[in-house]
Amino acid sequence: MKQAKKRDSWGSRLGIIMAVAGSAIGLGNFLRFPAKAAANGGGAFMIPYFISLFLLGIPLMWIEWTLGRYGGGFEHGTAPGIFHSLWQKNRFIKYFGVIGIFGPLVIFIYYTYIEAWTLAYSFFALTGKYSTLADQASMQGFLRGFQGLENNQYFHGIGLAYLFFIITFILNIWVIYYGIKGGIEKLCRWALPLLFVFGAILMIRVMTLGTPDPARPEWNISNGFGFLWNADFSSLKSAKVWLEAAGQIFFTLSVGIGVILTYASYLSKGDDVVLSGLTAAGTNELAEVILGGSIIIPAAFVFFGQEQMRTIATSGVFNLGFVTMPMVLNKLPLAALFGFFWFALLFLAGITSSVSLAQPAVAFLEDEFDINRKKAVKIFAIVSFLLCQPAIFFLKNGVVDELDFWGGTFFLVLFATIETVLFAWVFGMEKAWDEIHKGADMAVPKIYKFIIKYITPLFLFLILGMWLWQEWLPKIFMTNISSADRIYIIGTRLGLICVFLVLALLVKIAWRRKRVTAENLR
Ligand code: PFF
Numbered sequence: 323m324k325q326a327k328k329r330d331s332w333g334s335r336l337g338i339i340m341a342v343a344g345s346a347i348g349l350g351n352f353l354r355f356p357a358k359a360a361a362n363g364g365g366a367f368m369i370p371y372f373i374s375l376f377l378l379g380i381p382l383m384w385i386e387w388t389l390g391r392y393g394g395g396f397e398h399g400t401a402p403g404i405f406h407s408l409w410q411k412n413r414f415i416k417y418f419g420v421i422g423i424f425g426p427l428v429i430f431i432y433y434t435y436i437e438a439w440t441l442a443y444s445f446f447a448l449t450g451k452y453s454t455l456a457d458q459a460s461m462q463g464f465l466r467g468f469q470g471l472e473n474n475q476y477f478h479g480i481g482l483a484y485l486f487f488i489i490t491f492i493l494n495i496w497v498i499y500y501g502i503k504g505g506i507e508k509l510c511r512w513a514l515p516l517l518f519v520f521g522a523i524l525m526i527r528v529m530t531l532g533t534p535d536p537a538r539p540e541w542n543i544s545n546g547f548g549f550l551w552n553a554d555f556s557s558l559k560s561a562k563v564w565l566e567a568a569g570q571i572f573f574t575l576s577v578g579i580g581v582i583l584t585y586a587s588y589l590s591k592g593d594d595v596v597l598s599g600l601t602a603a604g605t606n607e608l609a610e611v612i613l614g615g616s617i618i619i620p621a622a623f624v625f626f627g628q629e630q631m632r633t634i635a636t637s638g639v640f641n642l643g644f645v646t647m648p649m650v651l652n653k654l655p656l657a658a659l660f661g662f663f664w665f666a667l668l669f670l671a672g673i674t675s676s677v678s679l680a681q682p683a684v685a686f687l688e689d690e691f692d693i694n695r696k697k698a699v700k701i702f703a704i705v706s707f708l709l710c711q712p713a714i715f716f717l718k719n720g721v722v723d724e725l726d727f728w729g730g731t732f733f734l735v736l737f738a739t740i741e742t743v744l745f746a747w748v749f750g751m752e753k754a755w756d757e758i759h760k761g762a763d764m765a766v767p768k769i770y771k772f773i774i775k776y777i778t779p780l781f782l783f784l785i786l787g788m789w790l791w792q793e794w795l796p797k798i799f800m801t802n803i804s805s806a807d808r809i810y811i812i813g814t815r816l817g818l819i820c821v822f823l824v825l826a827l828l829v830k831i832a833w834r835r836k837r838v839t840a841e842n843l844r
Contacts, residue, residue: 329397329688330502330695331588337507339602342576342585344510344674346606347517349436350574352668353643355610356618358570360635360642364549364619366557368611370567374781375607378568381770381778382577382738383603385745387595388758390586399587399685401580401737402829409748416833420825421737422580423682428729428818429579430679430706432713432722436640437672438490440665442468442483443644447661452648458634461645471718480714487714490673495703497677498684501695502588506677513670520667521613527660528621534653541627546620549628561788568785569731574610575603576678578738579729584682592761600764609671617664618642621650643668680706690832709821712814719810720803727797728818735789739782746775 332338359367393404401422405415446452455461466472470480497505533542557563572578586595622631622642634641651660680702687698712721745754755771795801800808 329394329399329588331590333503333507335593335598337503337511338585338589339598339605340510340514341502341506341674341678342582342599342602343605343609344506344514345576345581345585345678346574346602346675347514347609348574348576348671348675349433349440349668350570350675351606351610351614352617352671354639355570355574355614357635357639357642358566359550359615360619360622360631362563362566363554363557365552366554367563367567368550369553369555369558370564371570374564374568374571377773377777377781378738379571379575379577380600380603381774382572382742383575383582383599384596384758384766384770385741385774386577386582387586387589387599388754389741389745390583391589391591391593391595391760392757393583394587394589395591397689399584399689400682401583401741402686402832403690404583404587405740405744406833408744415744416829417826418740419580420822420829421733421740422583423686424822424825425579425729425733425737426581426679426682427706427709427821428725428733430676431709431729432725433672433679434490434494434676435487435710435713435717435722437669437676438483438487439468439640439644440668440672441490442486443648444662444665444669447648447651447658447665450658452661453652453657456649456652458645458649461649462641465640465644469717470715484714487710491703491707491710493673494676494680495699497673498680498702499696499699502681506681509677510674513674517667517670517674518609518613520663520670521609521617524660524663524667525613525616527654528617531621531624534624538627541624543620543624546623547616549623550615550619561792565785565789568781569734572734572738573730575606576675578734578741580682580737581678584685585678587685594761594763596758596762596766597764618647622646625650625653686828690829691835709817712817716810716814719807721810721814724811724814725818732789735782735785739779739786742774742779742782746779751775 332341359371389404389408390399393399393407396403396407398404398407401419402416403419404422405419406412409415452461452464455464463472463474464476467474467477468483470477470483473479497509499505500508529543531543531546533539535541576582589595619631622634626634626646631642631646634646647664648661651657651664654660683706684695684698684702687693687701688695693701713725749757751771751774754774755766758766800811803811
């Protein structure tokens, strides 16, 4: 008989809630959310955002927690095994599960690099490296120099960014090396509360900004908050705003990509998923709309006004966070300290997310190939380190944007659709409902039985359909990409296809090995 290998597990219920919340609360909450909200009209963005939260985000949170715990019972911590356990008769379904390892790996590749910038900027803030830069152009030049997009008076080459990348990468590997309880849970237990402290300090500071420019009384803090909170129903007609809002919900909650499946696979059969999942989602929303919504947006609003803020937000996801925010803080007393709080907040948010992105690949090697954790982490470290390189060196050619599109947008929606259909239709809603409620500390409102079965999949198909209709052709033919960069984008796509195929091949090998072992035992 096969030696029962003991899988890792969480130390406590609070531990997994904090780890899932740690995964969810990330750069998405503090950089992506404000940028999306500002670019899509503030209050106009929030209505589709909340509708997507209730119809997509929360149902998927429950689906993933439930499926993860279910799969863990069969010693599977990643989607190929979990999907196979759900639909044993289907030989192909496990290959759809490959997305649940591939997607997180793709996000990990660029996410860790951006996380490294936040660590670097924490040091720059403390050491006053950008403290004399007072206008948008010089702060932008500083960022571009740091990212290696240009050589200027601030930076020559990418050396410093690379150094911080190495430090960040090692920190990530170190955490996952110590496993679920000893690494990830431990990290999240102190990083998450600290992040909230930094966030609260910054929020209070921003709330007391008043009206910094008396010549422009309308640029005041209450109008800054009003920008996000005055509902504007006109957006409900815009397909693009819906797509962006739904995409943000997936990205921010870390659902629809396989990470939560893996985290929940370390639960025991009788552990609650209903209340825990809801608590983790609620904590993320608190961090996103309360903290994330009360720092950059109102701060940028009072110093630059609505129009300019919108222009900055549309000019790039990182501009509000790495250009506008340090500039605003530079105008205040104790700039170095507040700058540090801001970037340290981003770094803590980032690392508790990036370790979760690494875990599916590690769990896959452990569960399906019987490799021990330390060895699995070493393999992961070497492979992912190599895969990170194009994102670093070809940033200016649009490689990060391309990875973000496939990993952080397209596959999220696709995988979420597959998961929901499997759960509600293949596994079956009656069984699914029972499974969700095993060990549950609260009942899911009845209406969700209907929502999960009909509304969530319909909504997902609608999003996919709309995307295909509006963007498929220009995306595939790279209409919006300069001819010089096309070769890099094609290279990225070919690379992604190779990674996917290798993972699919590994799934095939793992299943064949299991079959042979099972036959030998007979
Ligand atoms: N939720 C993270 C954020 O908001 O930054 C990003 C993320 C982590 C997305 C893990 C997906 C994931 F699986």
